[in-house]
Amino acid sequence: MLFNDNLKIFSGSSNASLASAVCSYLEIPLGGSKIDRFPDGEKAIRVEDDVRGRDCFVIQSTCIPVDEHLMELLIYLDCLRRASARRITAVIPYFGYARQDRKDEGRVPITAKLVANLITTAGADRVLAIDLHAAQLQGFFDIPVDHLTGELVLSKYFRDKKIGNLTVVSPDVGNMKLASRYASRLGGELAIVHKKRKSGREVEAQEIIGEVKGRNILMCDDIIATAGTVCSAAKLVKERGAGKIYVGATHGVLAGEALERIAEAPIDEVAVTDTIPLTDETKAKGTLNIKVLTVSVMLGEAIKRIHRDQSVSSLFNHF
Numbered sequence: 001m002l003f004n005d006n007l008k009i010f011s012g013s014s015n016a017s018l019a020s021a022v023c024s025y026l027e028i029p030l031g032g033s034k035i036d037r038f039p040d041g042e043k044a045i046r047v048e049d050d051v052r053g054r055d056c057f058v059i060q061s062t063c064i065p066v067d068e069h070l071m072e073l074l075i076y077l078d079c080l081r082r083a084s085a086r087r088i089t090a091v092i093p094y095f096g097y098a099r100q101d102r103k104d105e106g107r108v109p110i111t112a113k114l115v116a117n118l119i120t121t122a123g124a125d126r127v128l129a130i131d132l133h134a135a136q137l138q139g140f141f142d143i144p145v146d147h148l149t150g151e152l153v154l155s156k157y158f159r160d161k162k163i164g165n166l167t168v169v170s171p172d173v174g175n176m177k178l179a180s181r182y183a184s185r186l187g188g189e190l191a192i193v194h195k196k197r198k199s200g201r202e203v204e205a206q207e208i209i210g211e212v213k214g215r216n217i218l219m220c221d222d223i224i225a226t227a228g229t230v231c232s233a234a235k236l237v238k239e240r241g242a243g244k245i246y247v248g249a250t251h252g253v254l255a256g257e258a259l260e261r262i263a264e265a266p267i268d269e270v271a272v273t274d275t276i277p278l279t280d281e282t283k284a285k286g287t288l289n290i291k292v293l294t295v296s297v298m299l300g301e302a303i304k305r306i307h308r309d310q311s312v313s314s315l316f317n318h319f
C-alpha cells in the first residue's frame with residue numbers, strides 16, 4: 001500500500017474509466033459516492049467516504065454534455081468542502097469553455113474566466129488540468145494550477161512509429177509553438193497552414209508555409225472539435241503531394257460531423273487521449289482510424305506528487 005487513507009480520489013460521471021485507471025496506477029480504491037437525480041432533473045451527489053481532514057481529488061472533464069458535467073463538478077466540490085476535506089483538487093482532464101478566453105468583439109462573455117471563478121468559489125483549492133487550450137488560462141484561476149500536456153503521451157506514440165521523412169504541420173497559426181515542440185521531440189521539418197475560420201463549424205485551409213511534397217505528415221492540435229481544422233488542412237497538404245498523414249491531438253471532442261469528416265479526409269490515423277472518453281454513440285458510428293492513448297499514468301503520477309508536495313514539473317522528464 002503506497003498511501004494511507006489520507007488520499008481520496010472521486011470520479012464524476014464524465015471520466016469513470018480514466019478515474020479507475022488512475023486509482024489502479026496508485027493502487028487505491030476509488031472514493032465512494034452516489035450521483036442521483038431529483039424528479040425535476042437536479043443532481044444530488046453524496047460522498048460516502050469520510051473525507052474530514054483528507055487530501056481529496058475529483059476527476060471530471062467538462063466535456064459533452066458540457067453544462068451538466070460542469071455543474072456536477074461544482075456540486076462535488078461543494079460537497080467535499082462542506083464535508084471538511086483538508087484540501088480539494090479539481091482534476092479537469094478536459095476543460096470545456098476554454099476557447100472563449102477573450103473579448104474579441106463587443107457583447108461577448110469570457111467563459112473561461114467565468115468557469116474558473118465558479119470552480120474556485122465552489123471549493124477547489126487547486127486545479128490539475130491538461131492542455132488548457134492556452135497556457136495563460138492558468139492565470140484565470142487565483143489558486144495553484146498544475147498544467148500537464150498530452151504532448152508527452154502523443155509524441156511517445158508517434159516516436160515509436162518511427163515515421164521517416166517527417167514534417168510536423170501546424171493546422172493553424174495558433175498551434176505553431178506546439179508543432180515546433182513536436183518537431184524538436186520527434187526530429188522533422190516544420191510547416192504551417194494558414195486557416196480561415198468561416199464559422200464555428202466551417203474552416204478553410206488556405207496556404208502552407210513549408211515543404212510537404214513527398215513528406216509524411218504529423219499534424220498536431222490541442223483539440224479536435226468538429227474536425228474542420230485538421231481535415232481541411234489534411235486535404236490541402238495531400239493536394240500538395242504529402243504522403244501519409246497522421247494527426248495527434250490531446251482532446252477528442254469529436255462533436256457534430258467530426259467522425260464523418262475524419263472518415264472522408266485523407267488521414268491515415270488520428271491519435272487522441274482519454275481526457276474525453278469516446279461515447280457509445282461515437283463508437284457505434286465507427287472509429288476505425290482513431291487511436292485512444294491513456295493519460296492515466298501521467299495523471300496518477302501528478303496526483304501522487306501533489307499529495308506528497310513533490311515537484312510536478314519534473315514529471316515531464318519521465319515521459
Ligand code: R5P
Nearest residue numbers: 174223224225226227228229
Ligand atoms: C483552435 O484554436 C484550436 O487549436 C483547434 O484547432 C480548434 O478548436 C479545432 O476545432 P475544430 O475541430 O472544430 O476545427
